[in-house]
Amino acid sequence: MNTTKVIVIGTGPSGIAAGTKLLEYGFQDVILLEAEDRIGGRIHTIPFADNVVDLGAQWCHGEKDNVVYEMASKHNLVAHTEDNFYLFQCIRSNKEIVPIKLLERFKSIIDNIVEVTANTDLLTYKGSVGDYIDEKYFEALKAPENSDIDPAIAKELLEHFKRYENSVDGCETVNDLSAKGFLEYSECEGDQALTWKETGYHSILRVMMQSNESNALGVLDKRIKLGKSVNKISWNEDGSKIQVQCKDGEIFEADHVIVTVSLGVLKDKHSTLFHPKLPVEKIRAIETMGIGTVNKIFLEFSTQFWPNNWNGFSTLWREEDLAEIRGTNRAWLEDVYGFYRVAHQPRILSGWVVGANARHMETLTDDEIYEGSMYILKRFLEMDIPKPVNFKTTGWYKNENFRGSYSYQSVRAEEVNAKPSDLASPLESSTKKPLVLFAGEATSDHHFSTVHGAIETGWREAKRLADLYKS
Ligand SMILES: Cc1cc2nc3c(=O)[nH]c(=O)nc-3n(C[C@H](O)[C@H](O)[C@H](O)COP(=O)(O)OP(=O)(O)OC[C@H]3O[C@@H](n4cnc5c(N)ncnc54)[C@H](O)[C@@H]3O)c2cc1C
Incomplete structure (x- = not known):
């Protein structure tokens, strides 16, 4: 049995934020368990083409009161770009460009x-x-x-x-x-699409962990255990140690556990993950709040084949052209809403696909997705389209450690008055001591769905524990 003071489950931005803040508050006996073989969660920056691409979070949304902006700007990591919906060309499925006026x-x-x-x-x-x-x-x-x-x-x-x-x-x-x-949702004032200066979103994790050349995990070095998928959290109102069991059979014990897994994972697993079962208000929030799927398609070309002043294009499907693909194996392309340039990547176009068709795309082979992407480029653009030299897609829903992209407030949740605060409330002992705590973007009252929201919730839960021991 591994006994520790606090276990953080998950090393996405909220988990990293909770872990690093606990250390700052003076907690020493802290470990983080992560199901994947990497840290970062829905921040996933990978080398691709001439630089890196972000498979998950890409932009810092806003400046004022945005904790990501505050940390990143101190290190000169973010920049303004032209990533703006209205700067892209809107092109109809007969190649007609909608006039700018x-x-x-x-x-x-x-x-x-x-x-x-x-x-x-x-x-x-x-x-x-x-x-x-x-x-x-x-x-x-x-x-x-x-x-x-x-x-x-x-x-x-x-x-x-x-x-x-x-x-x-x-x-x-x-x-x-x-x-x-x-x-x-409260928008942080300022640029909503700040991009990373060549380093990708992973940089914010490095800032929080104080990583350096020789120590990528910084202050969390030796505290993070990768490949540890938690499948059972057993807690008791009497305040005795909480047992955290992993899929591989290893068991950890702690006084407090901070759960940071996504709303999608909670939807999928809450009934088997928590023993005893969660309170009814929390189950209602998990079941009614929403998490949708947004996926990306990256196409790398050997050279840029588009003009320098072209930022990408948004797809406008004409009814008659939609009728042509509906009912065929190309029907999912209806929800690929555009292909756009990527900052610091002169040879890449990035396609975006949403909703049920984003999940459908995850069931297709790479060849089928590639063929579909080329169909869109050829259908909408006048230019000659060369063959891409590399290709990469995301699958945020099919991965059991995510089950979706980011959360939203659904009509159903509103009907039953379920809110992020229901998700955030801790499971307490009979003496009101927080035992199992909840962080993660979906638990944020006003910044849900974002990285800055996720980080704030990790800090919130670390503070909850610091306040407990202070008092
Ligand atoms: C395609 C896409 C684009 C996005 N774009 C932006 C953007 O531009 N700007 C922005 O601010 N936000 C964006 N987001 C949202 C942002 O990425 C998330 O809000 C944020 O990363 C959530 O952080 P988190 O720590 O709450 O959860 P996560 O990042 O999901 O971290 C949870 C961690 O828990 C781990 N885990 C899950 N189950 C278990 C288990 N059983 N045992 C152990 N570990 C487990 C997961 O592997 C994961 O590492 C985007 C997300 C996606 C998918």
Whole structure:
């Protein structure tokens, strides 16, 4: 039996944040158990083409009150880029490029809906964000000044925007995104798409761990155990030691356990992971809160075949072209919403796919995904498309250590009043001592779905334990 004071389960940003903060508070007897054979969780930076690519988290969203920005900017690690939805070309499936003037008008209609009217109307709106956008968008199109907009293109732009919004919010579809829950997310002011200066998102873990050339795990060296998939956490209200059992049979004991696994993993495993079973409010939150799937497709070419001022393109499917692929093995391509350039990677295009079709893509072979990606490039672009020299896709749902990409506030969760705070509340002893604590992006009240939210929750739980021992 390995006995320790605190076990952190998971080494994603929240686990690393909890572990490093516990050490700062003076806890020494801390270990982190990680199911994968690497640290980082949904931060996964790999070498690819001329630099690195991020298979998971990519951008730092905002500056003010953003803990990632605060740490990264001190080390001069982040930079502004042109990664902005409206700077990409929107191209129809007959290769027609939507004129920039029309795109600007669309942008002002949509901005008015999601940024201006939403802040007042959504508070009392009964329904999903998708319903709200539909209602307001078609109302706006009826205005005399918009009567010249081609209704087919208007619909294609809306459908594209909804897919883009799926990927921003990590939801299944915007029709499953709670209108009230949408307002719970609080955006950190500033650039929403700061990128890493050549080093990828993994840099933030290195900053937290104080890694250096000779010691990649920094202060967490010798405290992290990789390949340790936890399958049973047994705790008791009498406050006795908590037993943590791994798939390989090894058992650890601790006074406190901080669980940082994703909402997807909790959905999948909570009924067998916790003994005794979790309280009903927590189960309700786990079962009703949402986690969607967002996947990426990286295509590396031997040279850049697009002009320098071209940032990538967003796909607008015409109804007649969709009818051609629906019902065929290409149907999943409907949810590949665009291919874009990647910062510091002159020869790469990165495709994005969302929702049920992102999960469907995970069931396909590499050849099928490659063929589908080439079909999109050839279908939408006028340019000659050379053969890629390398190719990489993600599979965030099929991996049992993630089961999805990031969490969102679903319509169902709103109906039963389930909130991130239900997920965050610790399991306590009869004397109110926190025994099993919960961190992770989905437990963040206002920064869920993000790395900065995940880090804040790791710090929150480390502080909970520090406060306990202080008192
Ligand atoms: C494709 C994609 C793009 C994204 N883009 C951005 C972005 O641009 N900006 C942004 O801020 N956020 C982004 N995110 C979200 C961000 O990555 C997550 O919010 C954040 O990483 C969550 O951190 P976490 O510590 O809560 O969970 P995780 O990172 O999931 O860490 C949990 C850890 O627990 C481990 N684990 C699971 N089960 C077990 C078990 N049984 N035993 C032991 N260990 C276990 C997992 O392997 C994992 O390492 C993106 C995510 C994805 C997938």
